[in-house]
Ligand SMILES: CC(C)[C@H](C(=O)O)[C@@H](O)C(=O)O
């Protein structure tokens with residue numbers, strides 16, 4: 232029977248089935264400092280060891296400072312959390328990528344970068360943005376802290392099979408429009424809970440045309456539409472990205488893997504439980520105006536009239552009024568980074584927009600590369616210099632202002648143009664206001680001091 236990519240990946244990992252649930256084999260597990268302390272503690276309590284340590288890889292990203300790292304971590308709680316991850320990894324034989332090492336970065340940036348994320352495998356992490364890895368044709372999803380312990384001990388998890396949704400983007404994106412805009416446009420259309428219970432497969436000409444960085448941005452935000460899994464069938468772009476990566480198969484193993492990976496796509500006659508089509512050429516740069524990612528409009532749109540109490544509260548929180556345009560709105564902070572948009576291509580597109588421009592005097596702007604390798608490459612390409620000369624703070628890698636779990640935090644009332652993925656109340660600091668948009672849009676806003684339409688930039 233014709234099968235979707237999701238079904239193929241799922242079926243290949245079934246260990247057992249009972250009570251409508253599937254015991255799924257887990258090939259790989261990524262760990263970070265926030266979601267694992269409890270998992271290790273429960274292993275200890277139960278006297279369990281890690282079944283296949285080589286399939287686990289850990290990194291600290293959420294609570295680490297992104298500046299003056301040589302001075303150490305001043306927040307004692309963060310310091311303890313990070314030290315605990317390192318100790319736990321040592322005790323259980325799990326590889327830990329040190330904060331000061333060349334492989335460090337945000338968990339969803341380094342997994343693919345290392346070639347740890349591969350097509351055809353199942354990969355989990357105690358983090359909701361694990362959907363990112365689906366860009367490689369990987370069955371990847373976020374799990375809870377107690378499940379992290381289960382995966383370490385048993386290499387398996389009980390899961391419910393999701394329904395399938397295909398989101399097709401026919402046509403081509405206009406200049407100035409990127410994968411971030413595709414993701415936000417989808418979320419705006421179906422809502423932040425629109426894909427709950429579904430695994431999304433992204434397809435169509437505009438998806439095929441995306442680089443791996445763009446594909447990761449798109450799959451990263453599947454969870455913001457409610458789907459734990461975003462998938463893109465692997466192709467030449469995927470294989471070219473993976474070839475030669477540190478942990479990817481080499482030599483004859485590569486040839487064998489490649490032959491298998493080439494089979495990983497939905498069959499022509501496969502049926503999806505839900506089909507959505509969004510013409511790529513109709514997508515404009517997107518900007519969020521509220522406090523969930525589906526509070527989103529085209530940059531030349533206006534804040535919608537109040538439909539319900541939740542929206543009213545969101546608009547109030549954001550200091551906006553129904554009917555107001557978002558274009559022209561003054562900002563005082565800009566953030567380029569996160570596992571959504573902290574990769575090399577994101578930094579390139581931001582730097583291209585800045586050109587010889589300078590950050591507006593009212594604005595404080597941060598660029599936080601997604602990993603040490605991204606930072607190094609950006610510097611080699613001269614992008615670091617562009618950011619610094621333009622007045623951006625050029626930081627060390629980490630989650631930073633995406634979640635404000637370290638000391639990068641905005642004051643109440645601050646208005647921030649941000650490349651991250653969540654605009655929840657208080658996400659970037661208590662009372663801070665977040666407008667999600669693409670790296671090019673954030674860079675233009677940082678220079679202009681207000682939200683502008685990057686398609687008309689520079690004016
Ligand atoms: C802290 C972590 C568990 C959380 C997540 O699950 O996504 C964080 O990464 C986020 O983006 O909100």
Ligand code: SF4
Nearest residue numbers: 360569570630633634
């Ligand atoms: S960058 Fe943001 S979204 Fe990504 S893992 Fe870190 S906190 Fe979560």
